[in-house]
Amino acid sequence: MRNLKLLQYFMLLMVFIAGLSLGALLNLEWKITFYNILPIVIAGLALFTTVYQTWATQKHNRLQVRPLITLEFQSDARPSLDGLHYLGFALNNTGLGPANISAVNYYFNNERVDSHKLVELIFSETEINWLHNNDIIDCNVTIFDLSNGTYLKEDTSIKLIKIEYWPGKNASERTPSDITPLFESLKNLLLEKLNITLKFSSIYDDDIKELDSKKPMIS
Structure with missing residues (x-):
């Protein structure tokens, strides 16, 4: 161009x-x-x-003003029942200028889903629902809906997907082995079953780049 x-x-x-x-x-x-x-x-x-x-x-x-968007898997979780645990994805701009991000798309097992459906799948496809209903853990699942895109300033990040859980009132009656399936199923869902794609450009709207969580980023 x-x-x-x-x-x-x-x-x-x-x-x-x-x-x-x-x-x-x-x-x-x-x-x-x-x-x-x-x-x-x-x-x-x-x-x-x-x-x-x-x-x-x-x-x-x-x-x-060239931005650089990266998708980072973050985890501060362990197969245990102590303290606050966190897993999720962060969207980072480590470039030199703001990024114009087009729609962020979520795919679960190669099928496109919206943010609300993805929350439902996190509960239905992992052990988090059973553990929460039995008061073994309390939890919070937050997913940003960026279907209409957004701007992301340089040196800033967005917690795109945030899954937090901590001991519930019945946690003392359980052993760490009860939480291991949750820990493993959440990791498997986020890293194996989930795919995230987006496009971004500089404020000049040229040189559009694509990001796919299943593919290496080529700058």
Whole structure:
């Protein structure tokens, strides 16, 4: 896209120089010398320099605001019944400028689901529902709905998916082995069954990049 714009600028320059040359030839009745054409060449070179400097400045500005979005799996959880446990995904912008993020899509077993359905699946596909209903744990599941996209400033992050659980009132009657299936099933759901995709760009809305949690990021 940027090379196309530079080509367009160059074509405009050529048309400009051709127009000046034709005008000079007509005024001089097609009698032209080196000294007659020199001012036209100088003017053309000056215009080309201005156009190139403008293009280079725009390119530099784009590089200065280039974002870099990463998806990070975070876990502060153990197969035990003590304290607060956390698993989830964070969306990070570690680049040099704000990111324009298009819709974030969730896929469960290759089927697209919305954030509400994903919460339901977390409860139905893991041990968290049974443990919560029996007051062995208390829990909180939060999933950001970014179906309409968002902006993310540089050096900031969003907790895209946050699953927290802590001992419930009946936790003392259980052993750590009771919580192990929950710990393993949550990890398996987030890392194996779930896929997250999105697209992002700089504030210039060019050079759109794709992020897929199942594929390596290519910068």
